[in-house]
Amino acid sequence: MAIRFDGKVAIVTGAGGGLGREHALALAARGAKVVVNDLGAARDGSGGSSAAAEAVVAEIIAAGGEAMANGASVTDPVAVQAMVDAAIAKWGAVDILINNAGILRDKSFAKMTLEDFRFVVDVHLMGAVNCTKAVWDGMRERNYGRIVMTTSSSGLYGNFGQANYGAAKMALVGLMQTLSIEGAKNNIKVNCLAPTAHTRMTEDLGAALPLEALGPELVSPGLLYLVSEEAPTRVILGAGAGGFERAYVTITQGDFAVGPDALEQVAARFDAISDRTGEIVPEMGGAQGMIELTKAQKHHS
Template sequence: MAIRFDGRVAIVTGAGGGLGREHALALAARGAKVLVNDLGGARDGTGASATAAEAVVAEIEAAGGEAMANGASVTDFDAVQAMVDAAVERWGRVDILVNNAGVLRDKTFAKMTLDDFRFVMDVHLMGAVNCTKAVWDGMRERNYGRIVMTTSSSGLYGNFGQSNYGAAKMALVGFMQTLSIEGAKNDIRVNCLAPTAHTRMTEDLGAALPLEHLGPELVSPGLLYLVSENAPTRCILGAGAGGFERAYVTMTQGIRAVGEDAPEQIEARFADISDRDGEVVPDSGMAQGVIELGKLQKALA
């Protein structure tokens, strides 16, 4: 059965270009009413213009869809709340939130200012927090919600010169993990999308990537699934060049080491601690304690 969004209302942040634009167009093409949010600033977050968001709205409307533009900065909670209120006033609800807005201020940690670190964290992490907070109660009241955080391989696995960006992107995974648990009883499903695509965010990489095969439109099918009626929850979905993968935060079975020589035991058996045979994907943070207490019980038996 085709995935459709008829009657659904979606907000996509950072939707004036790149991935956000493709997400907004794809949602609208399948029936969603879309609020297209974009501050319209430069890649580093400076400046502002409503032109980009309005252009995407015009594209959606020209194709027969329904959309509205919004220029709120995701770092401004009052503006974000007003954005959500505007969507509810016009369409009565918000069913889908795609946290896509982002900026880059890449430098090695040695050369990076704390202001640049804070700003990137503020846009990516707190921007997603602000938007999610603004829609959360409404989704809980209606017992339906689909939320996607845009994470990154830079957060999951690291990338030179992106300590601020990587920290923010991995923080979104932690945010998703807990929200997926808290939202379950109200059918609020929360996932992460880790895209690989050629946008202005990756323009510096140039010839290092096969750009003709990395269009952002090849990522959006994954996004559509993650916000669909039958979406999973607590998933980290990688997407790029038509490929889709799932990333996991796992835990090995490890060992038990106690006594004065525990540090030396850990050193001597670090290969055993690192052995991935029998590793698990914990259902919650409590799972680590359960595994550790299991070792204790075996030792006491």
């Protein structure tokens, strides 16, 4: 049976182009009313124009859908709250939030200024926090919400020249882990999408990627599943070129070392500590402590 979003209201940030545009068009095509948010800034976050968001809204309306443009910067919590209020005033609620807005200021860490580090974290991490905070109480009151954070392989696994971007993107995984726990009792499902796509953000990679195979529209089906009524929660979904994968944060069973030579034991047993046999995906952070205490109890019993 086809997955539909009739009657649902979605906010997509950074939706004036690239992935965000495809997400917005795909949601609208399946019945959602969409707030197309885009500051219209350059790739490094400078400047701003509402033209990009308005063009996407025009596309949606021309196709028979419903949409409204919004030019708020996700770094401005007052403007973000006003965006959410406008959506609620027009359509009654916000059911879906896709935190997609982002910028790049790539440089090796040695050459990167603290301002460039701070601003990238502010847009990606605090931008998602601002938007999520603005919709959270309404979702809790109505016992329904679907939220996606846009993470990245650069955060999950690292990438040269992207210390700022990678730090922000991995921080979003931590945010998702906790919000998925806190939102569970109110049917708020929170997930992460790690996309691979050729957009304005990746144009400098050029010949390093088979760009014709990496259309952003190939990512959106995974995104739509993560915000559907039957969505999972606490998922990190990789998507690109029509491929979909799951990433996990795991912990090994490890080994035990105490005493005056504990350091030397750790060094000698590092292969055993690293052995992935029996590794788990913890339900929450306390699982690490339980694994450690279990080893201690076995040692002392």
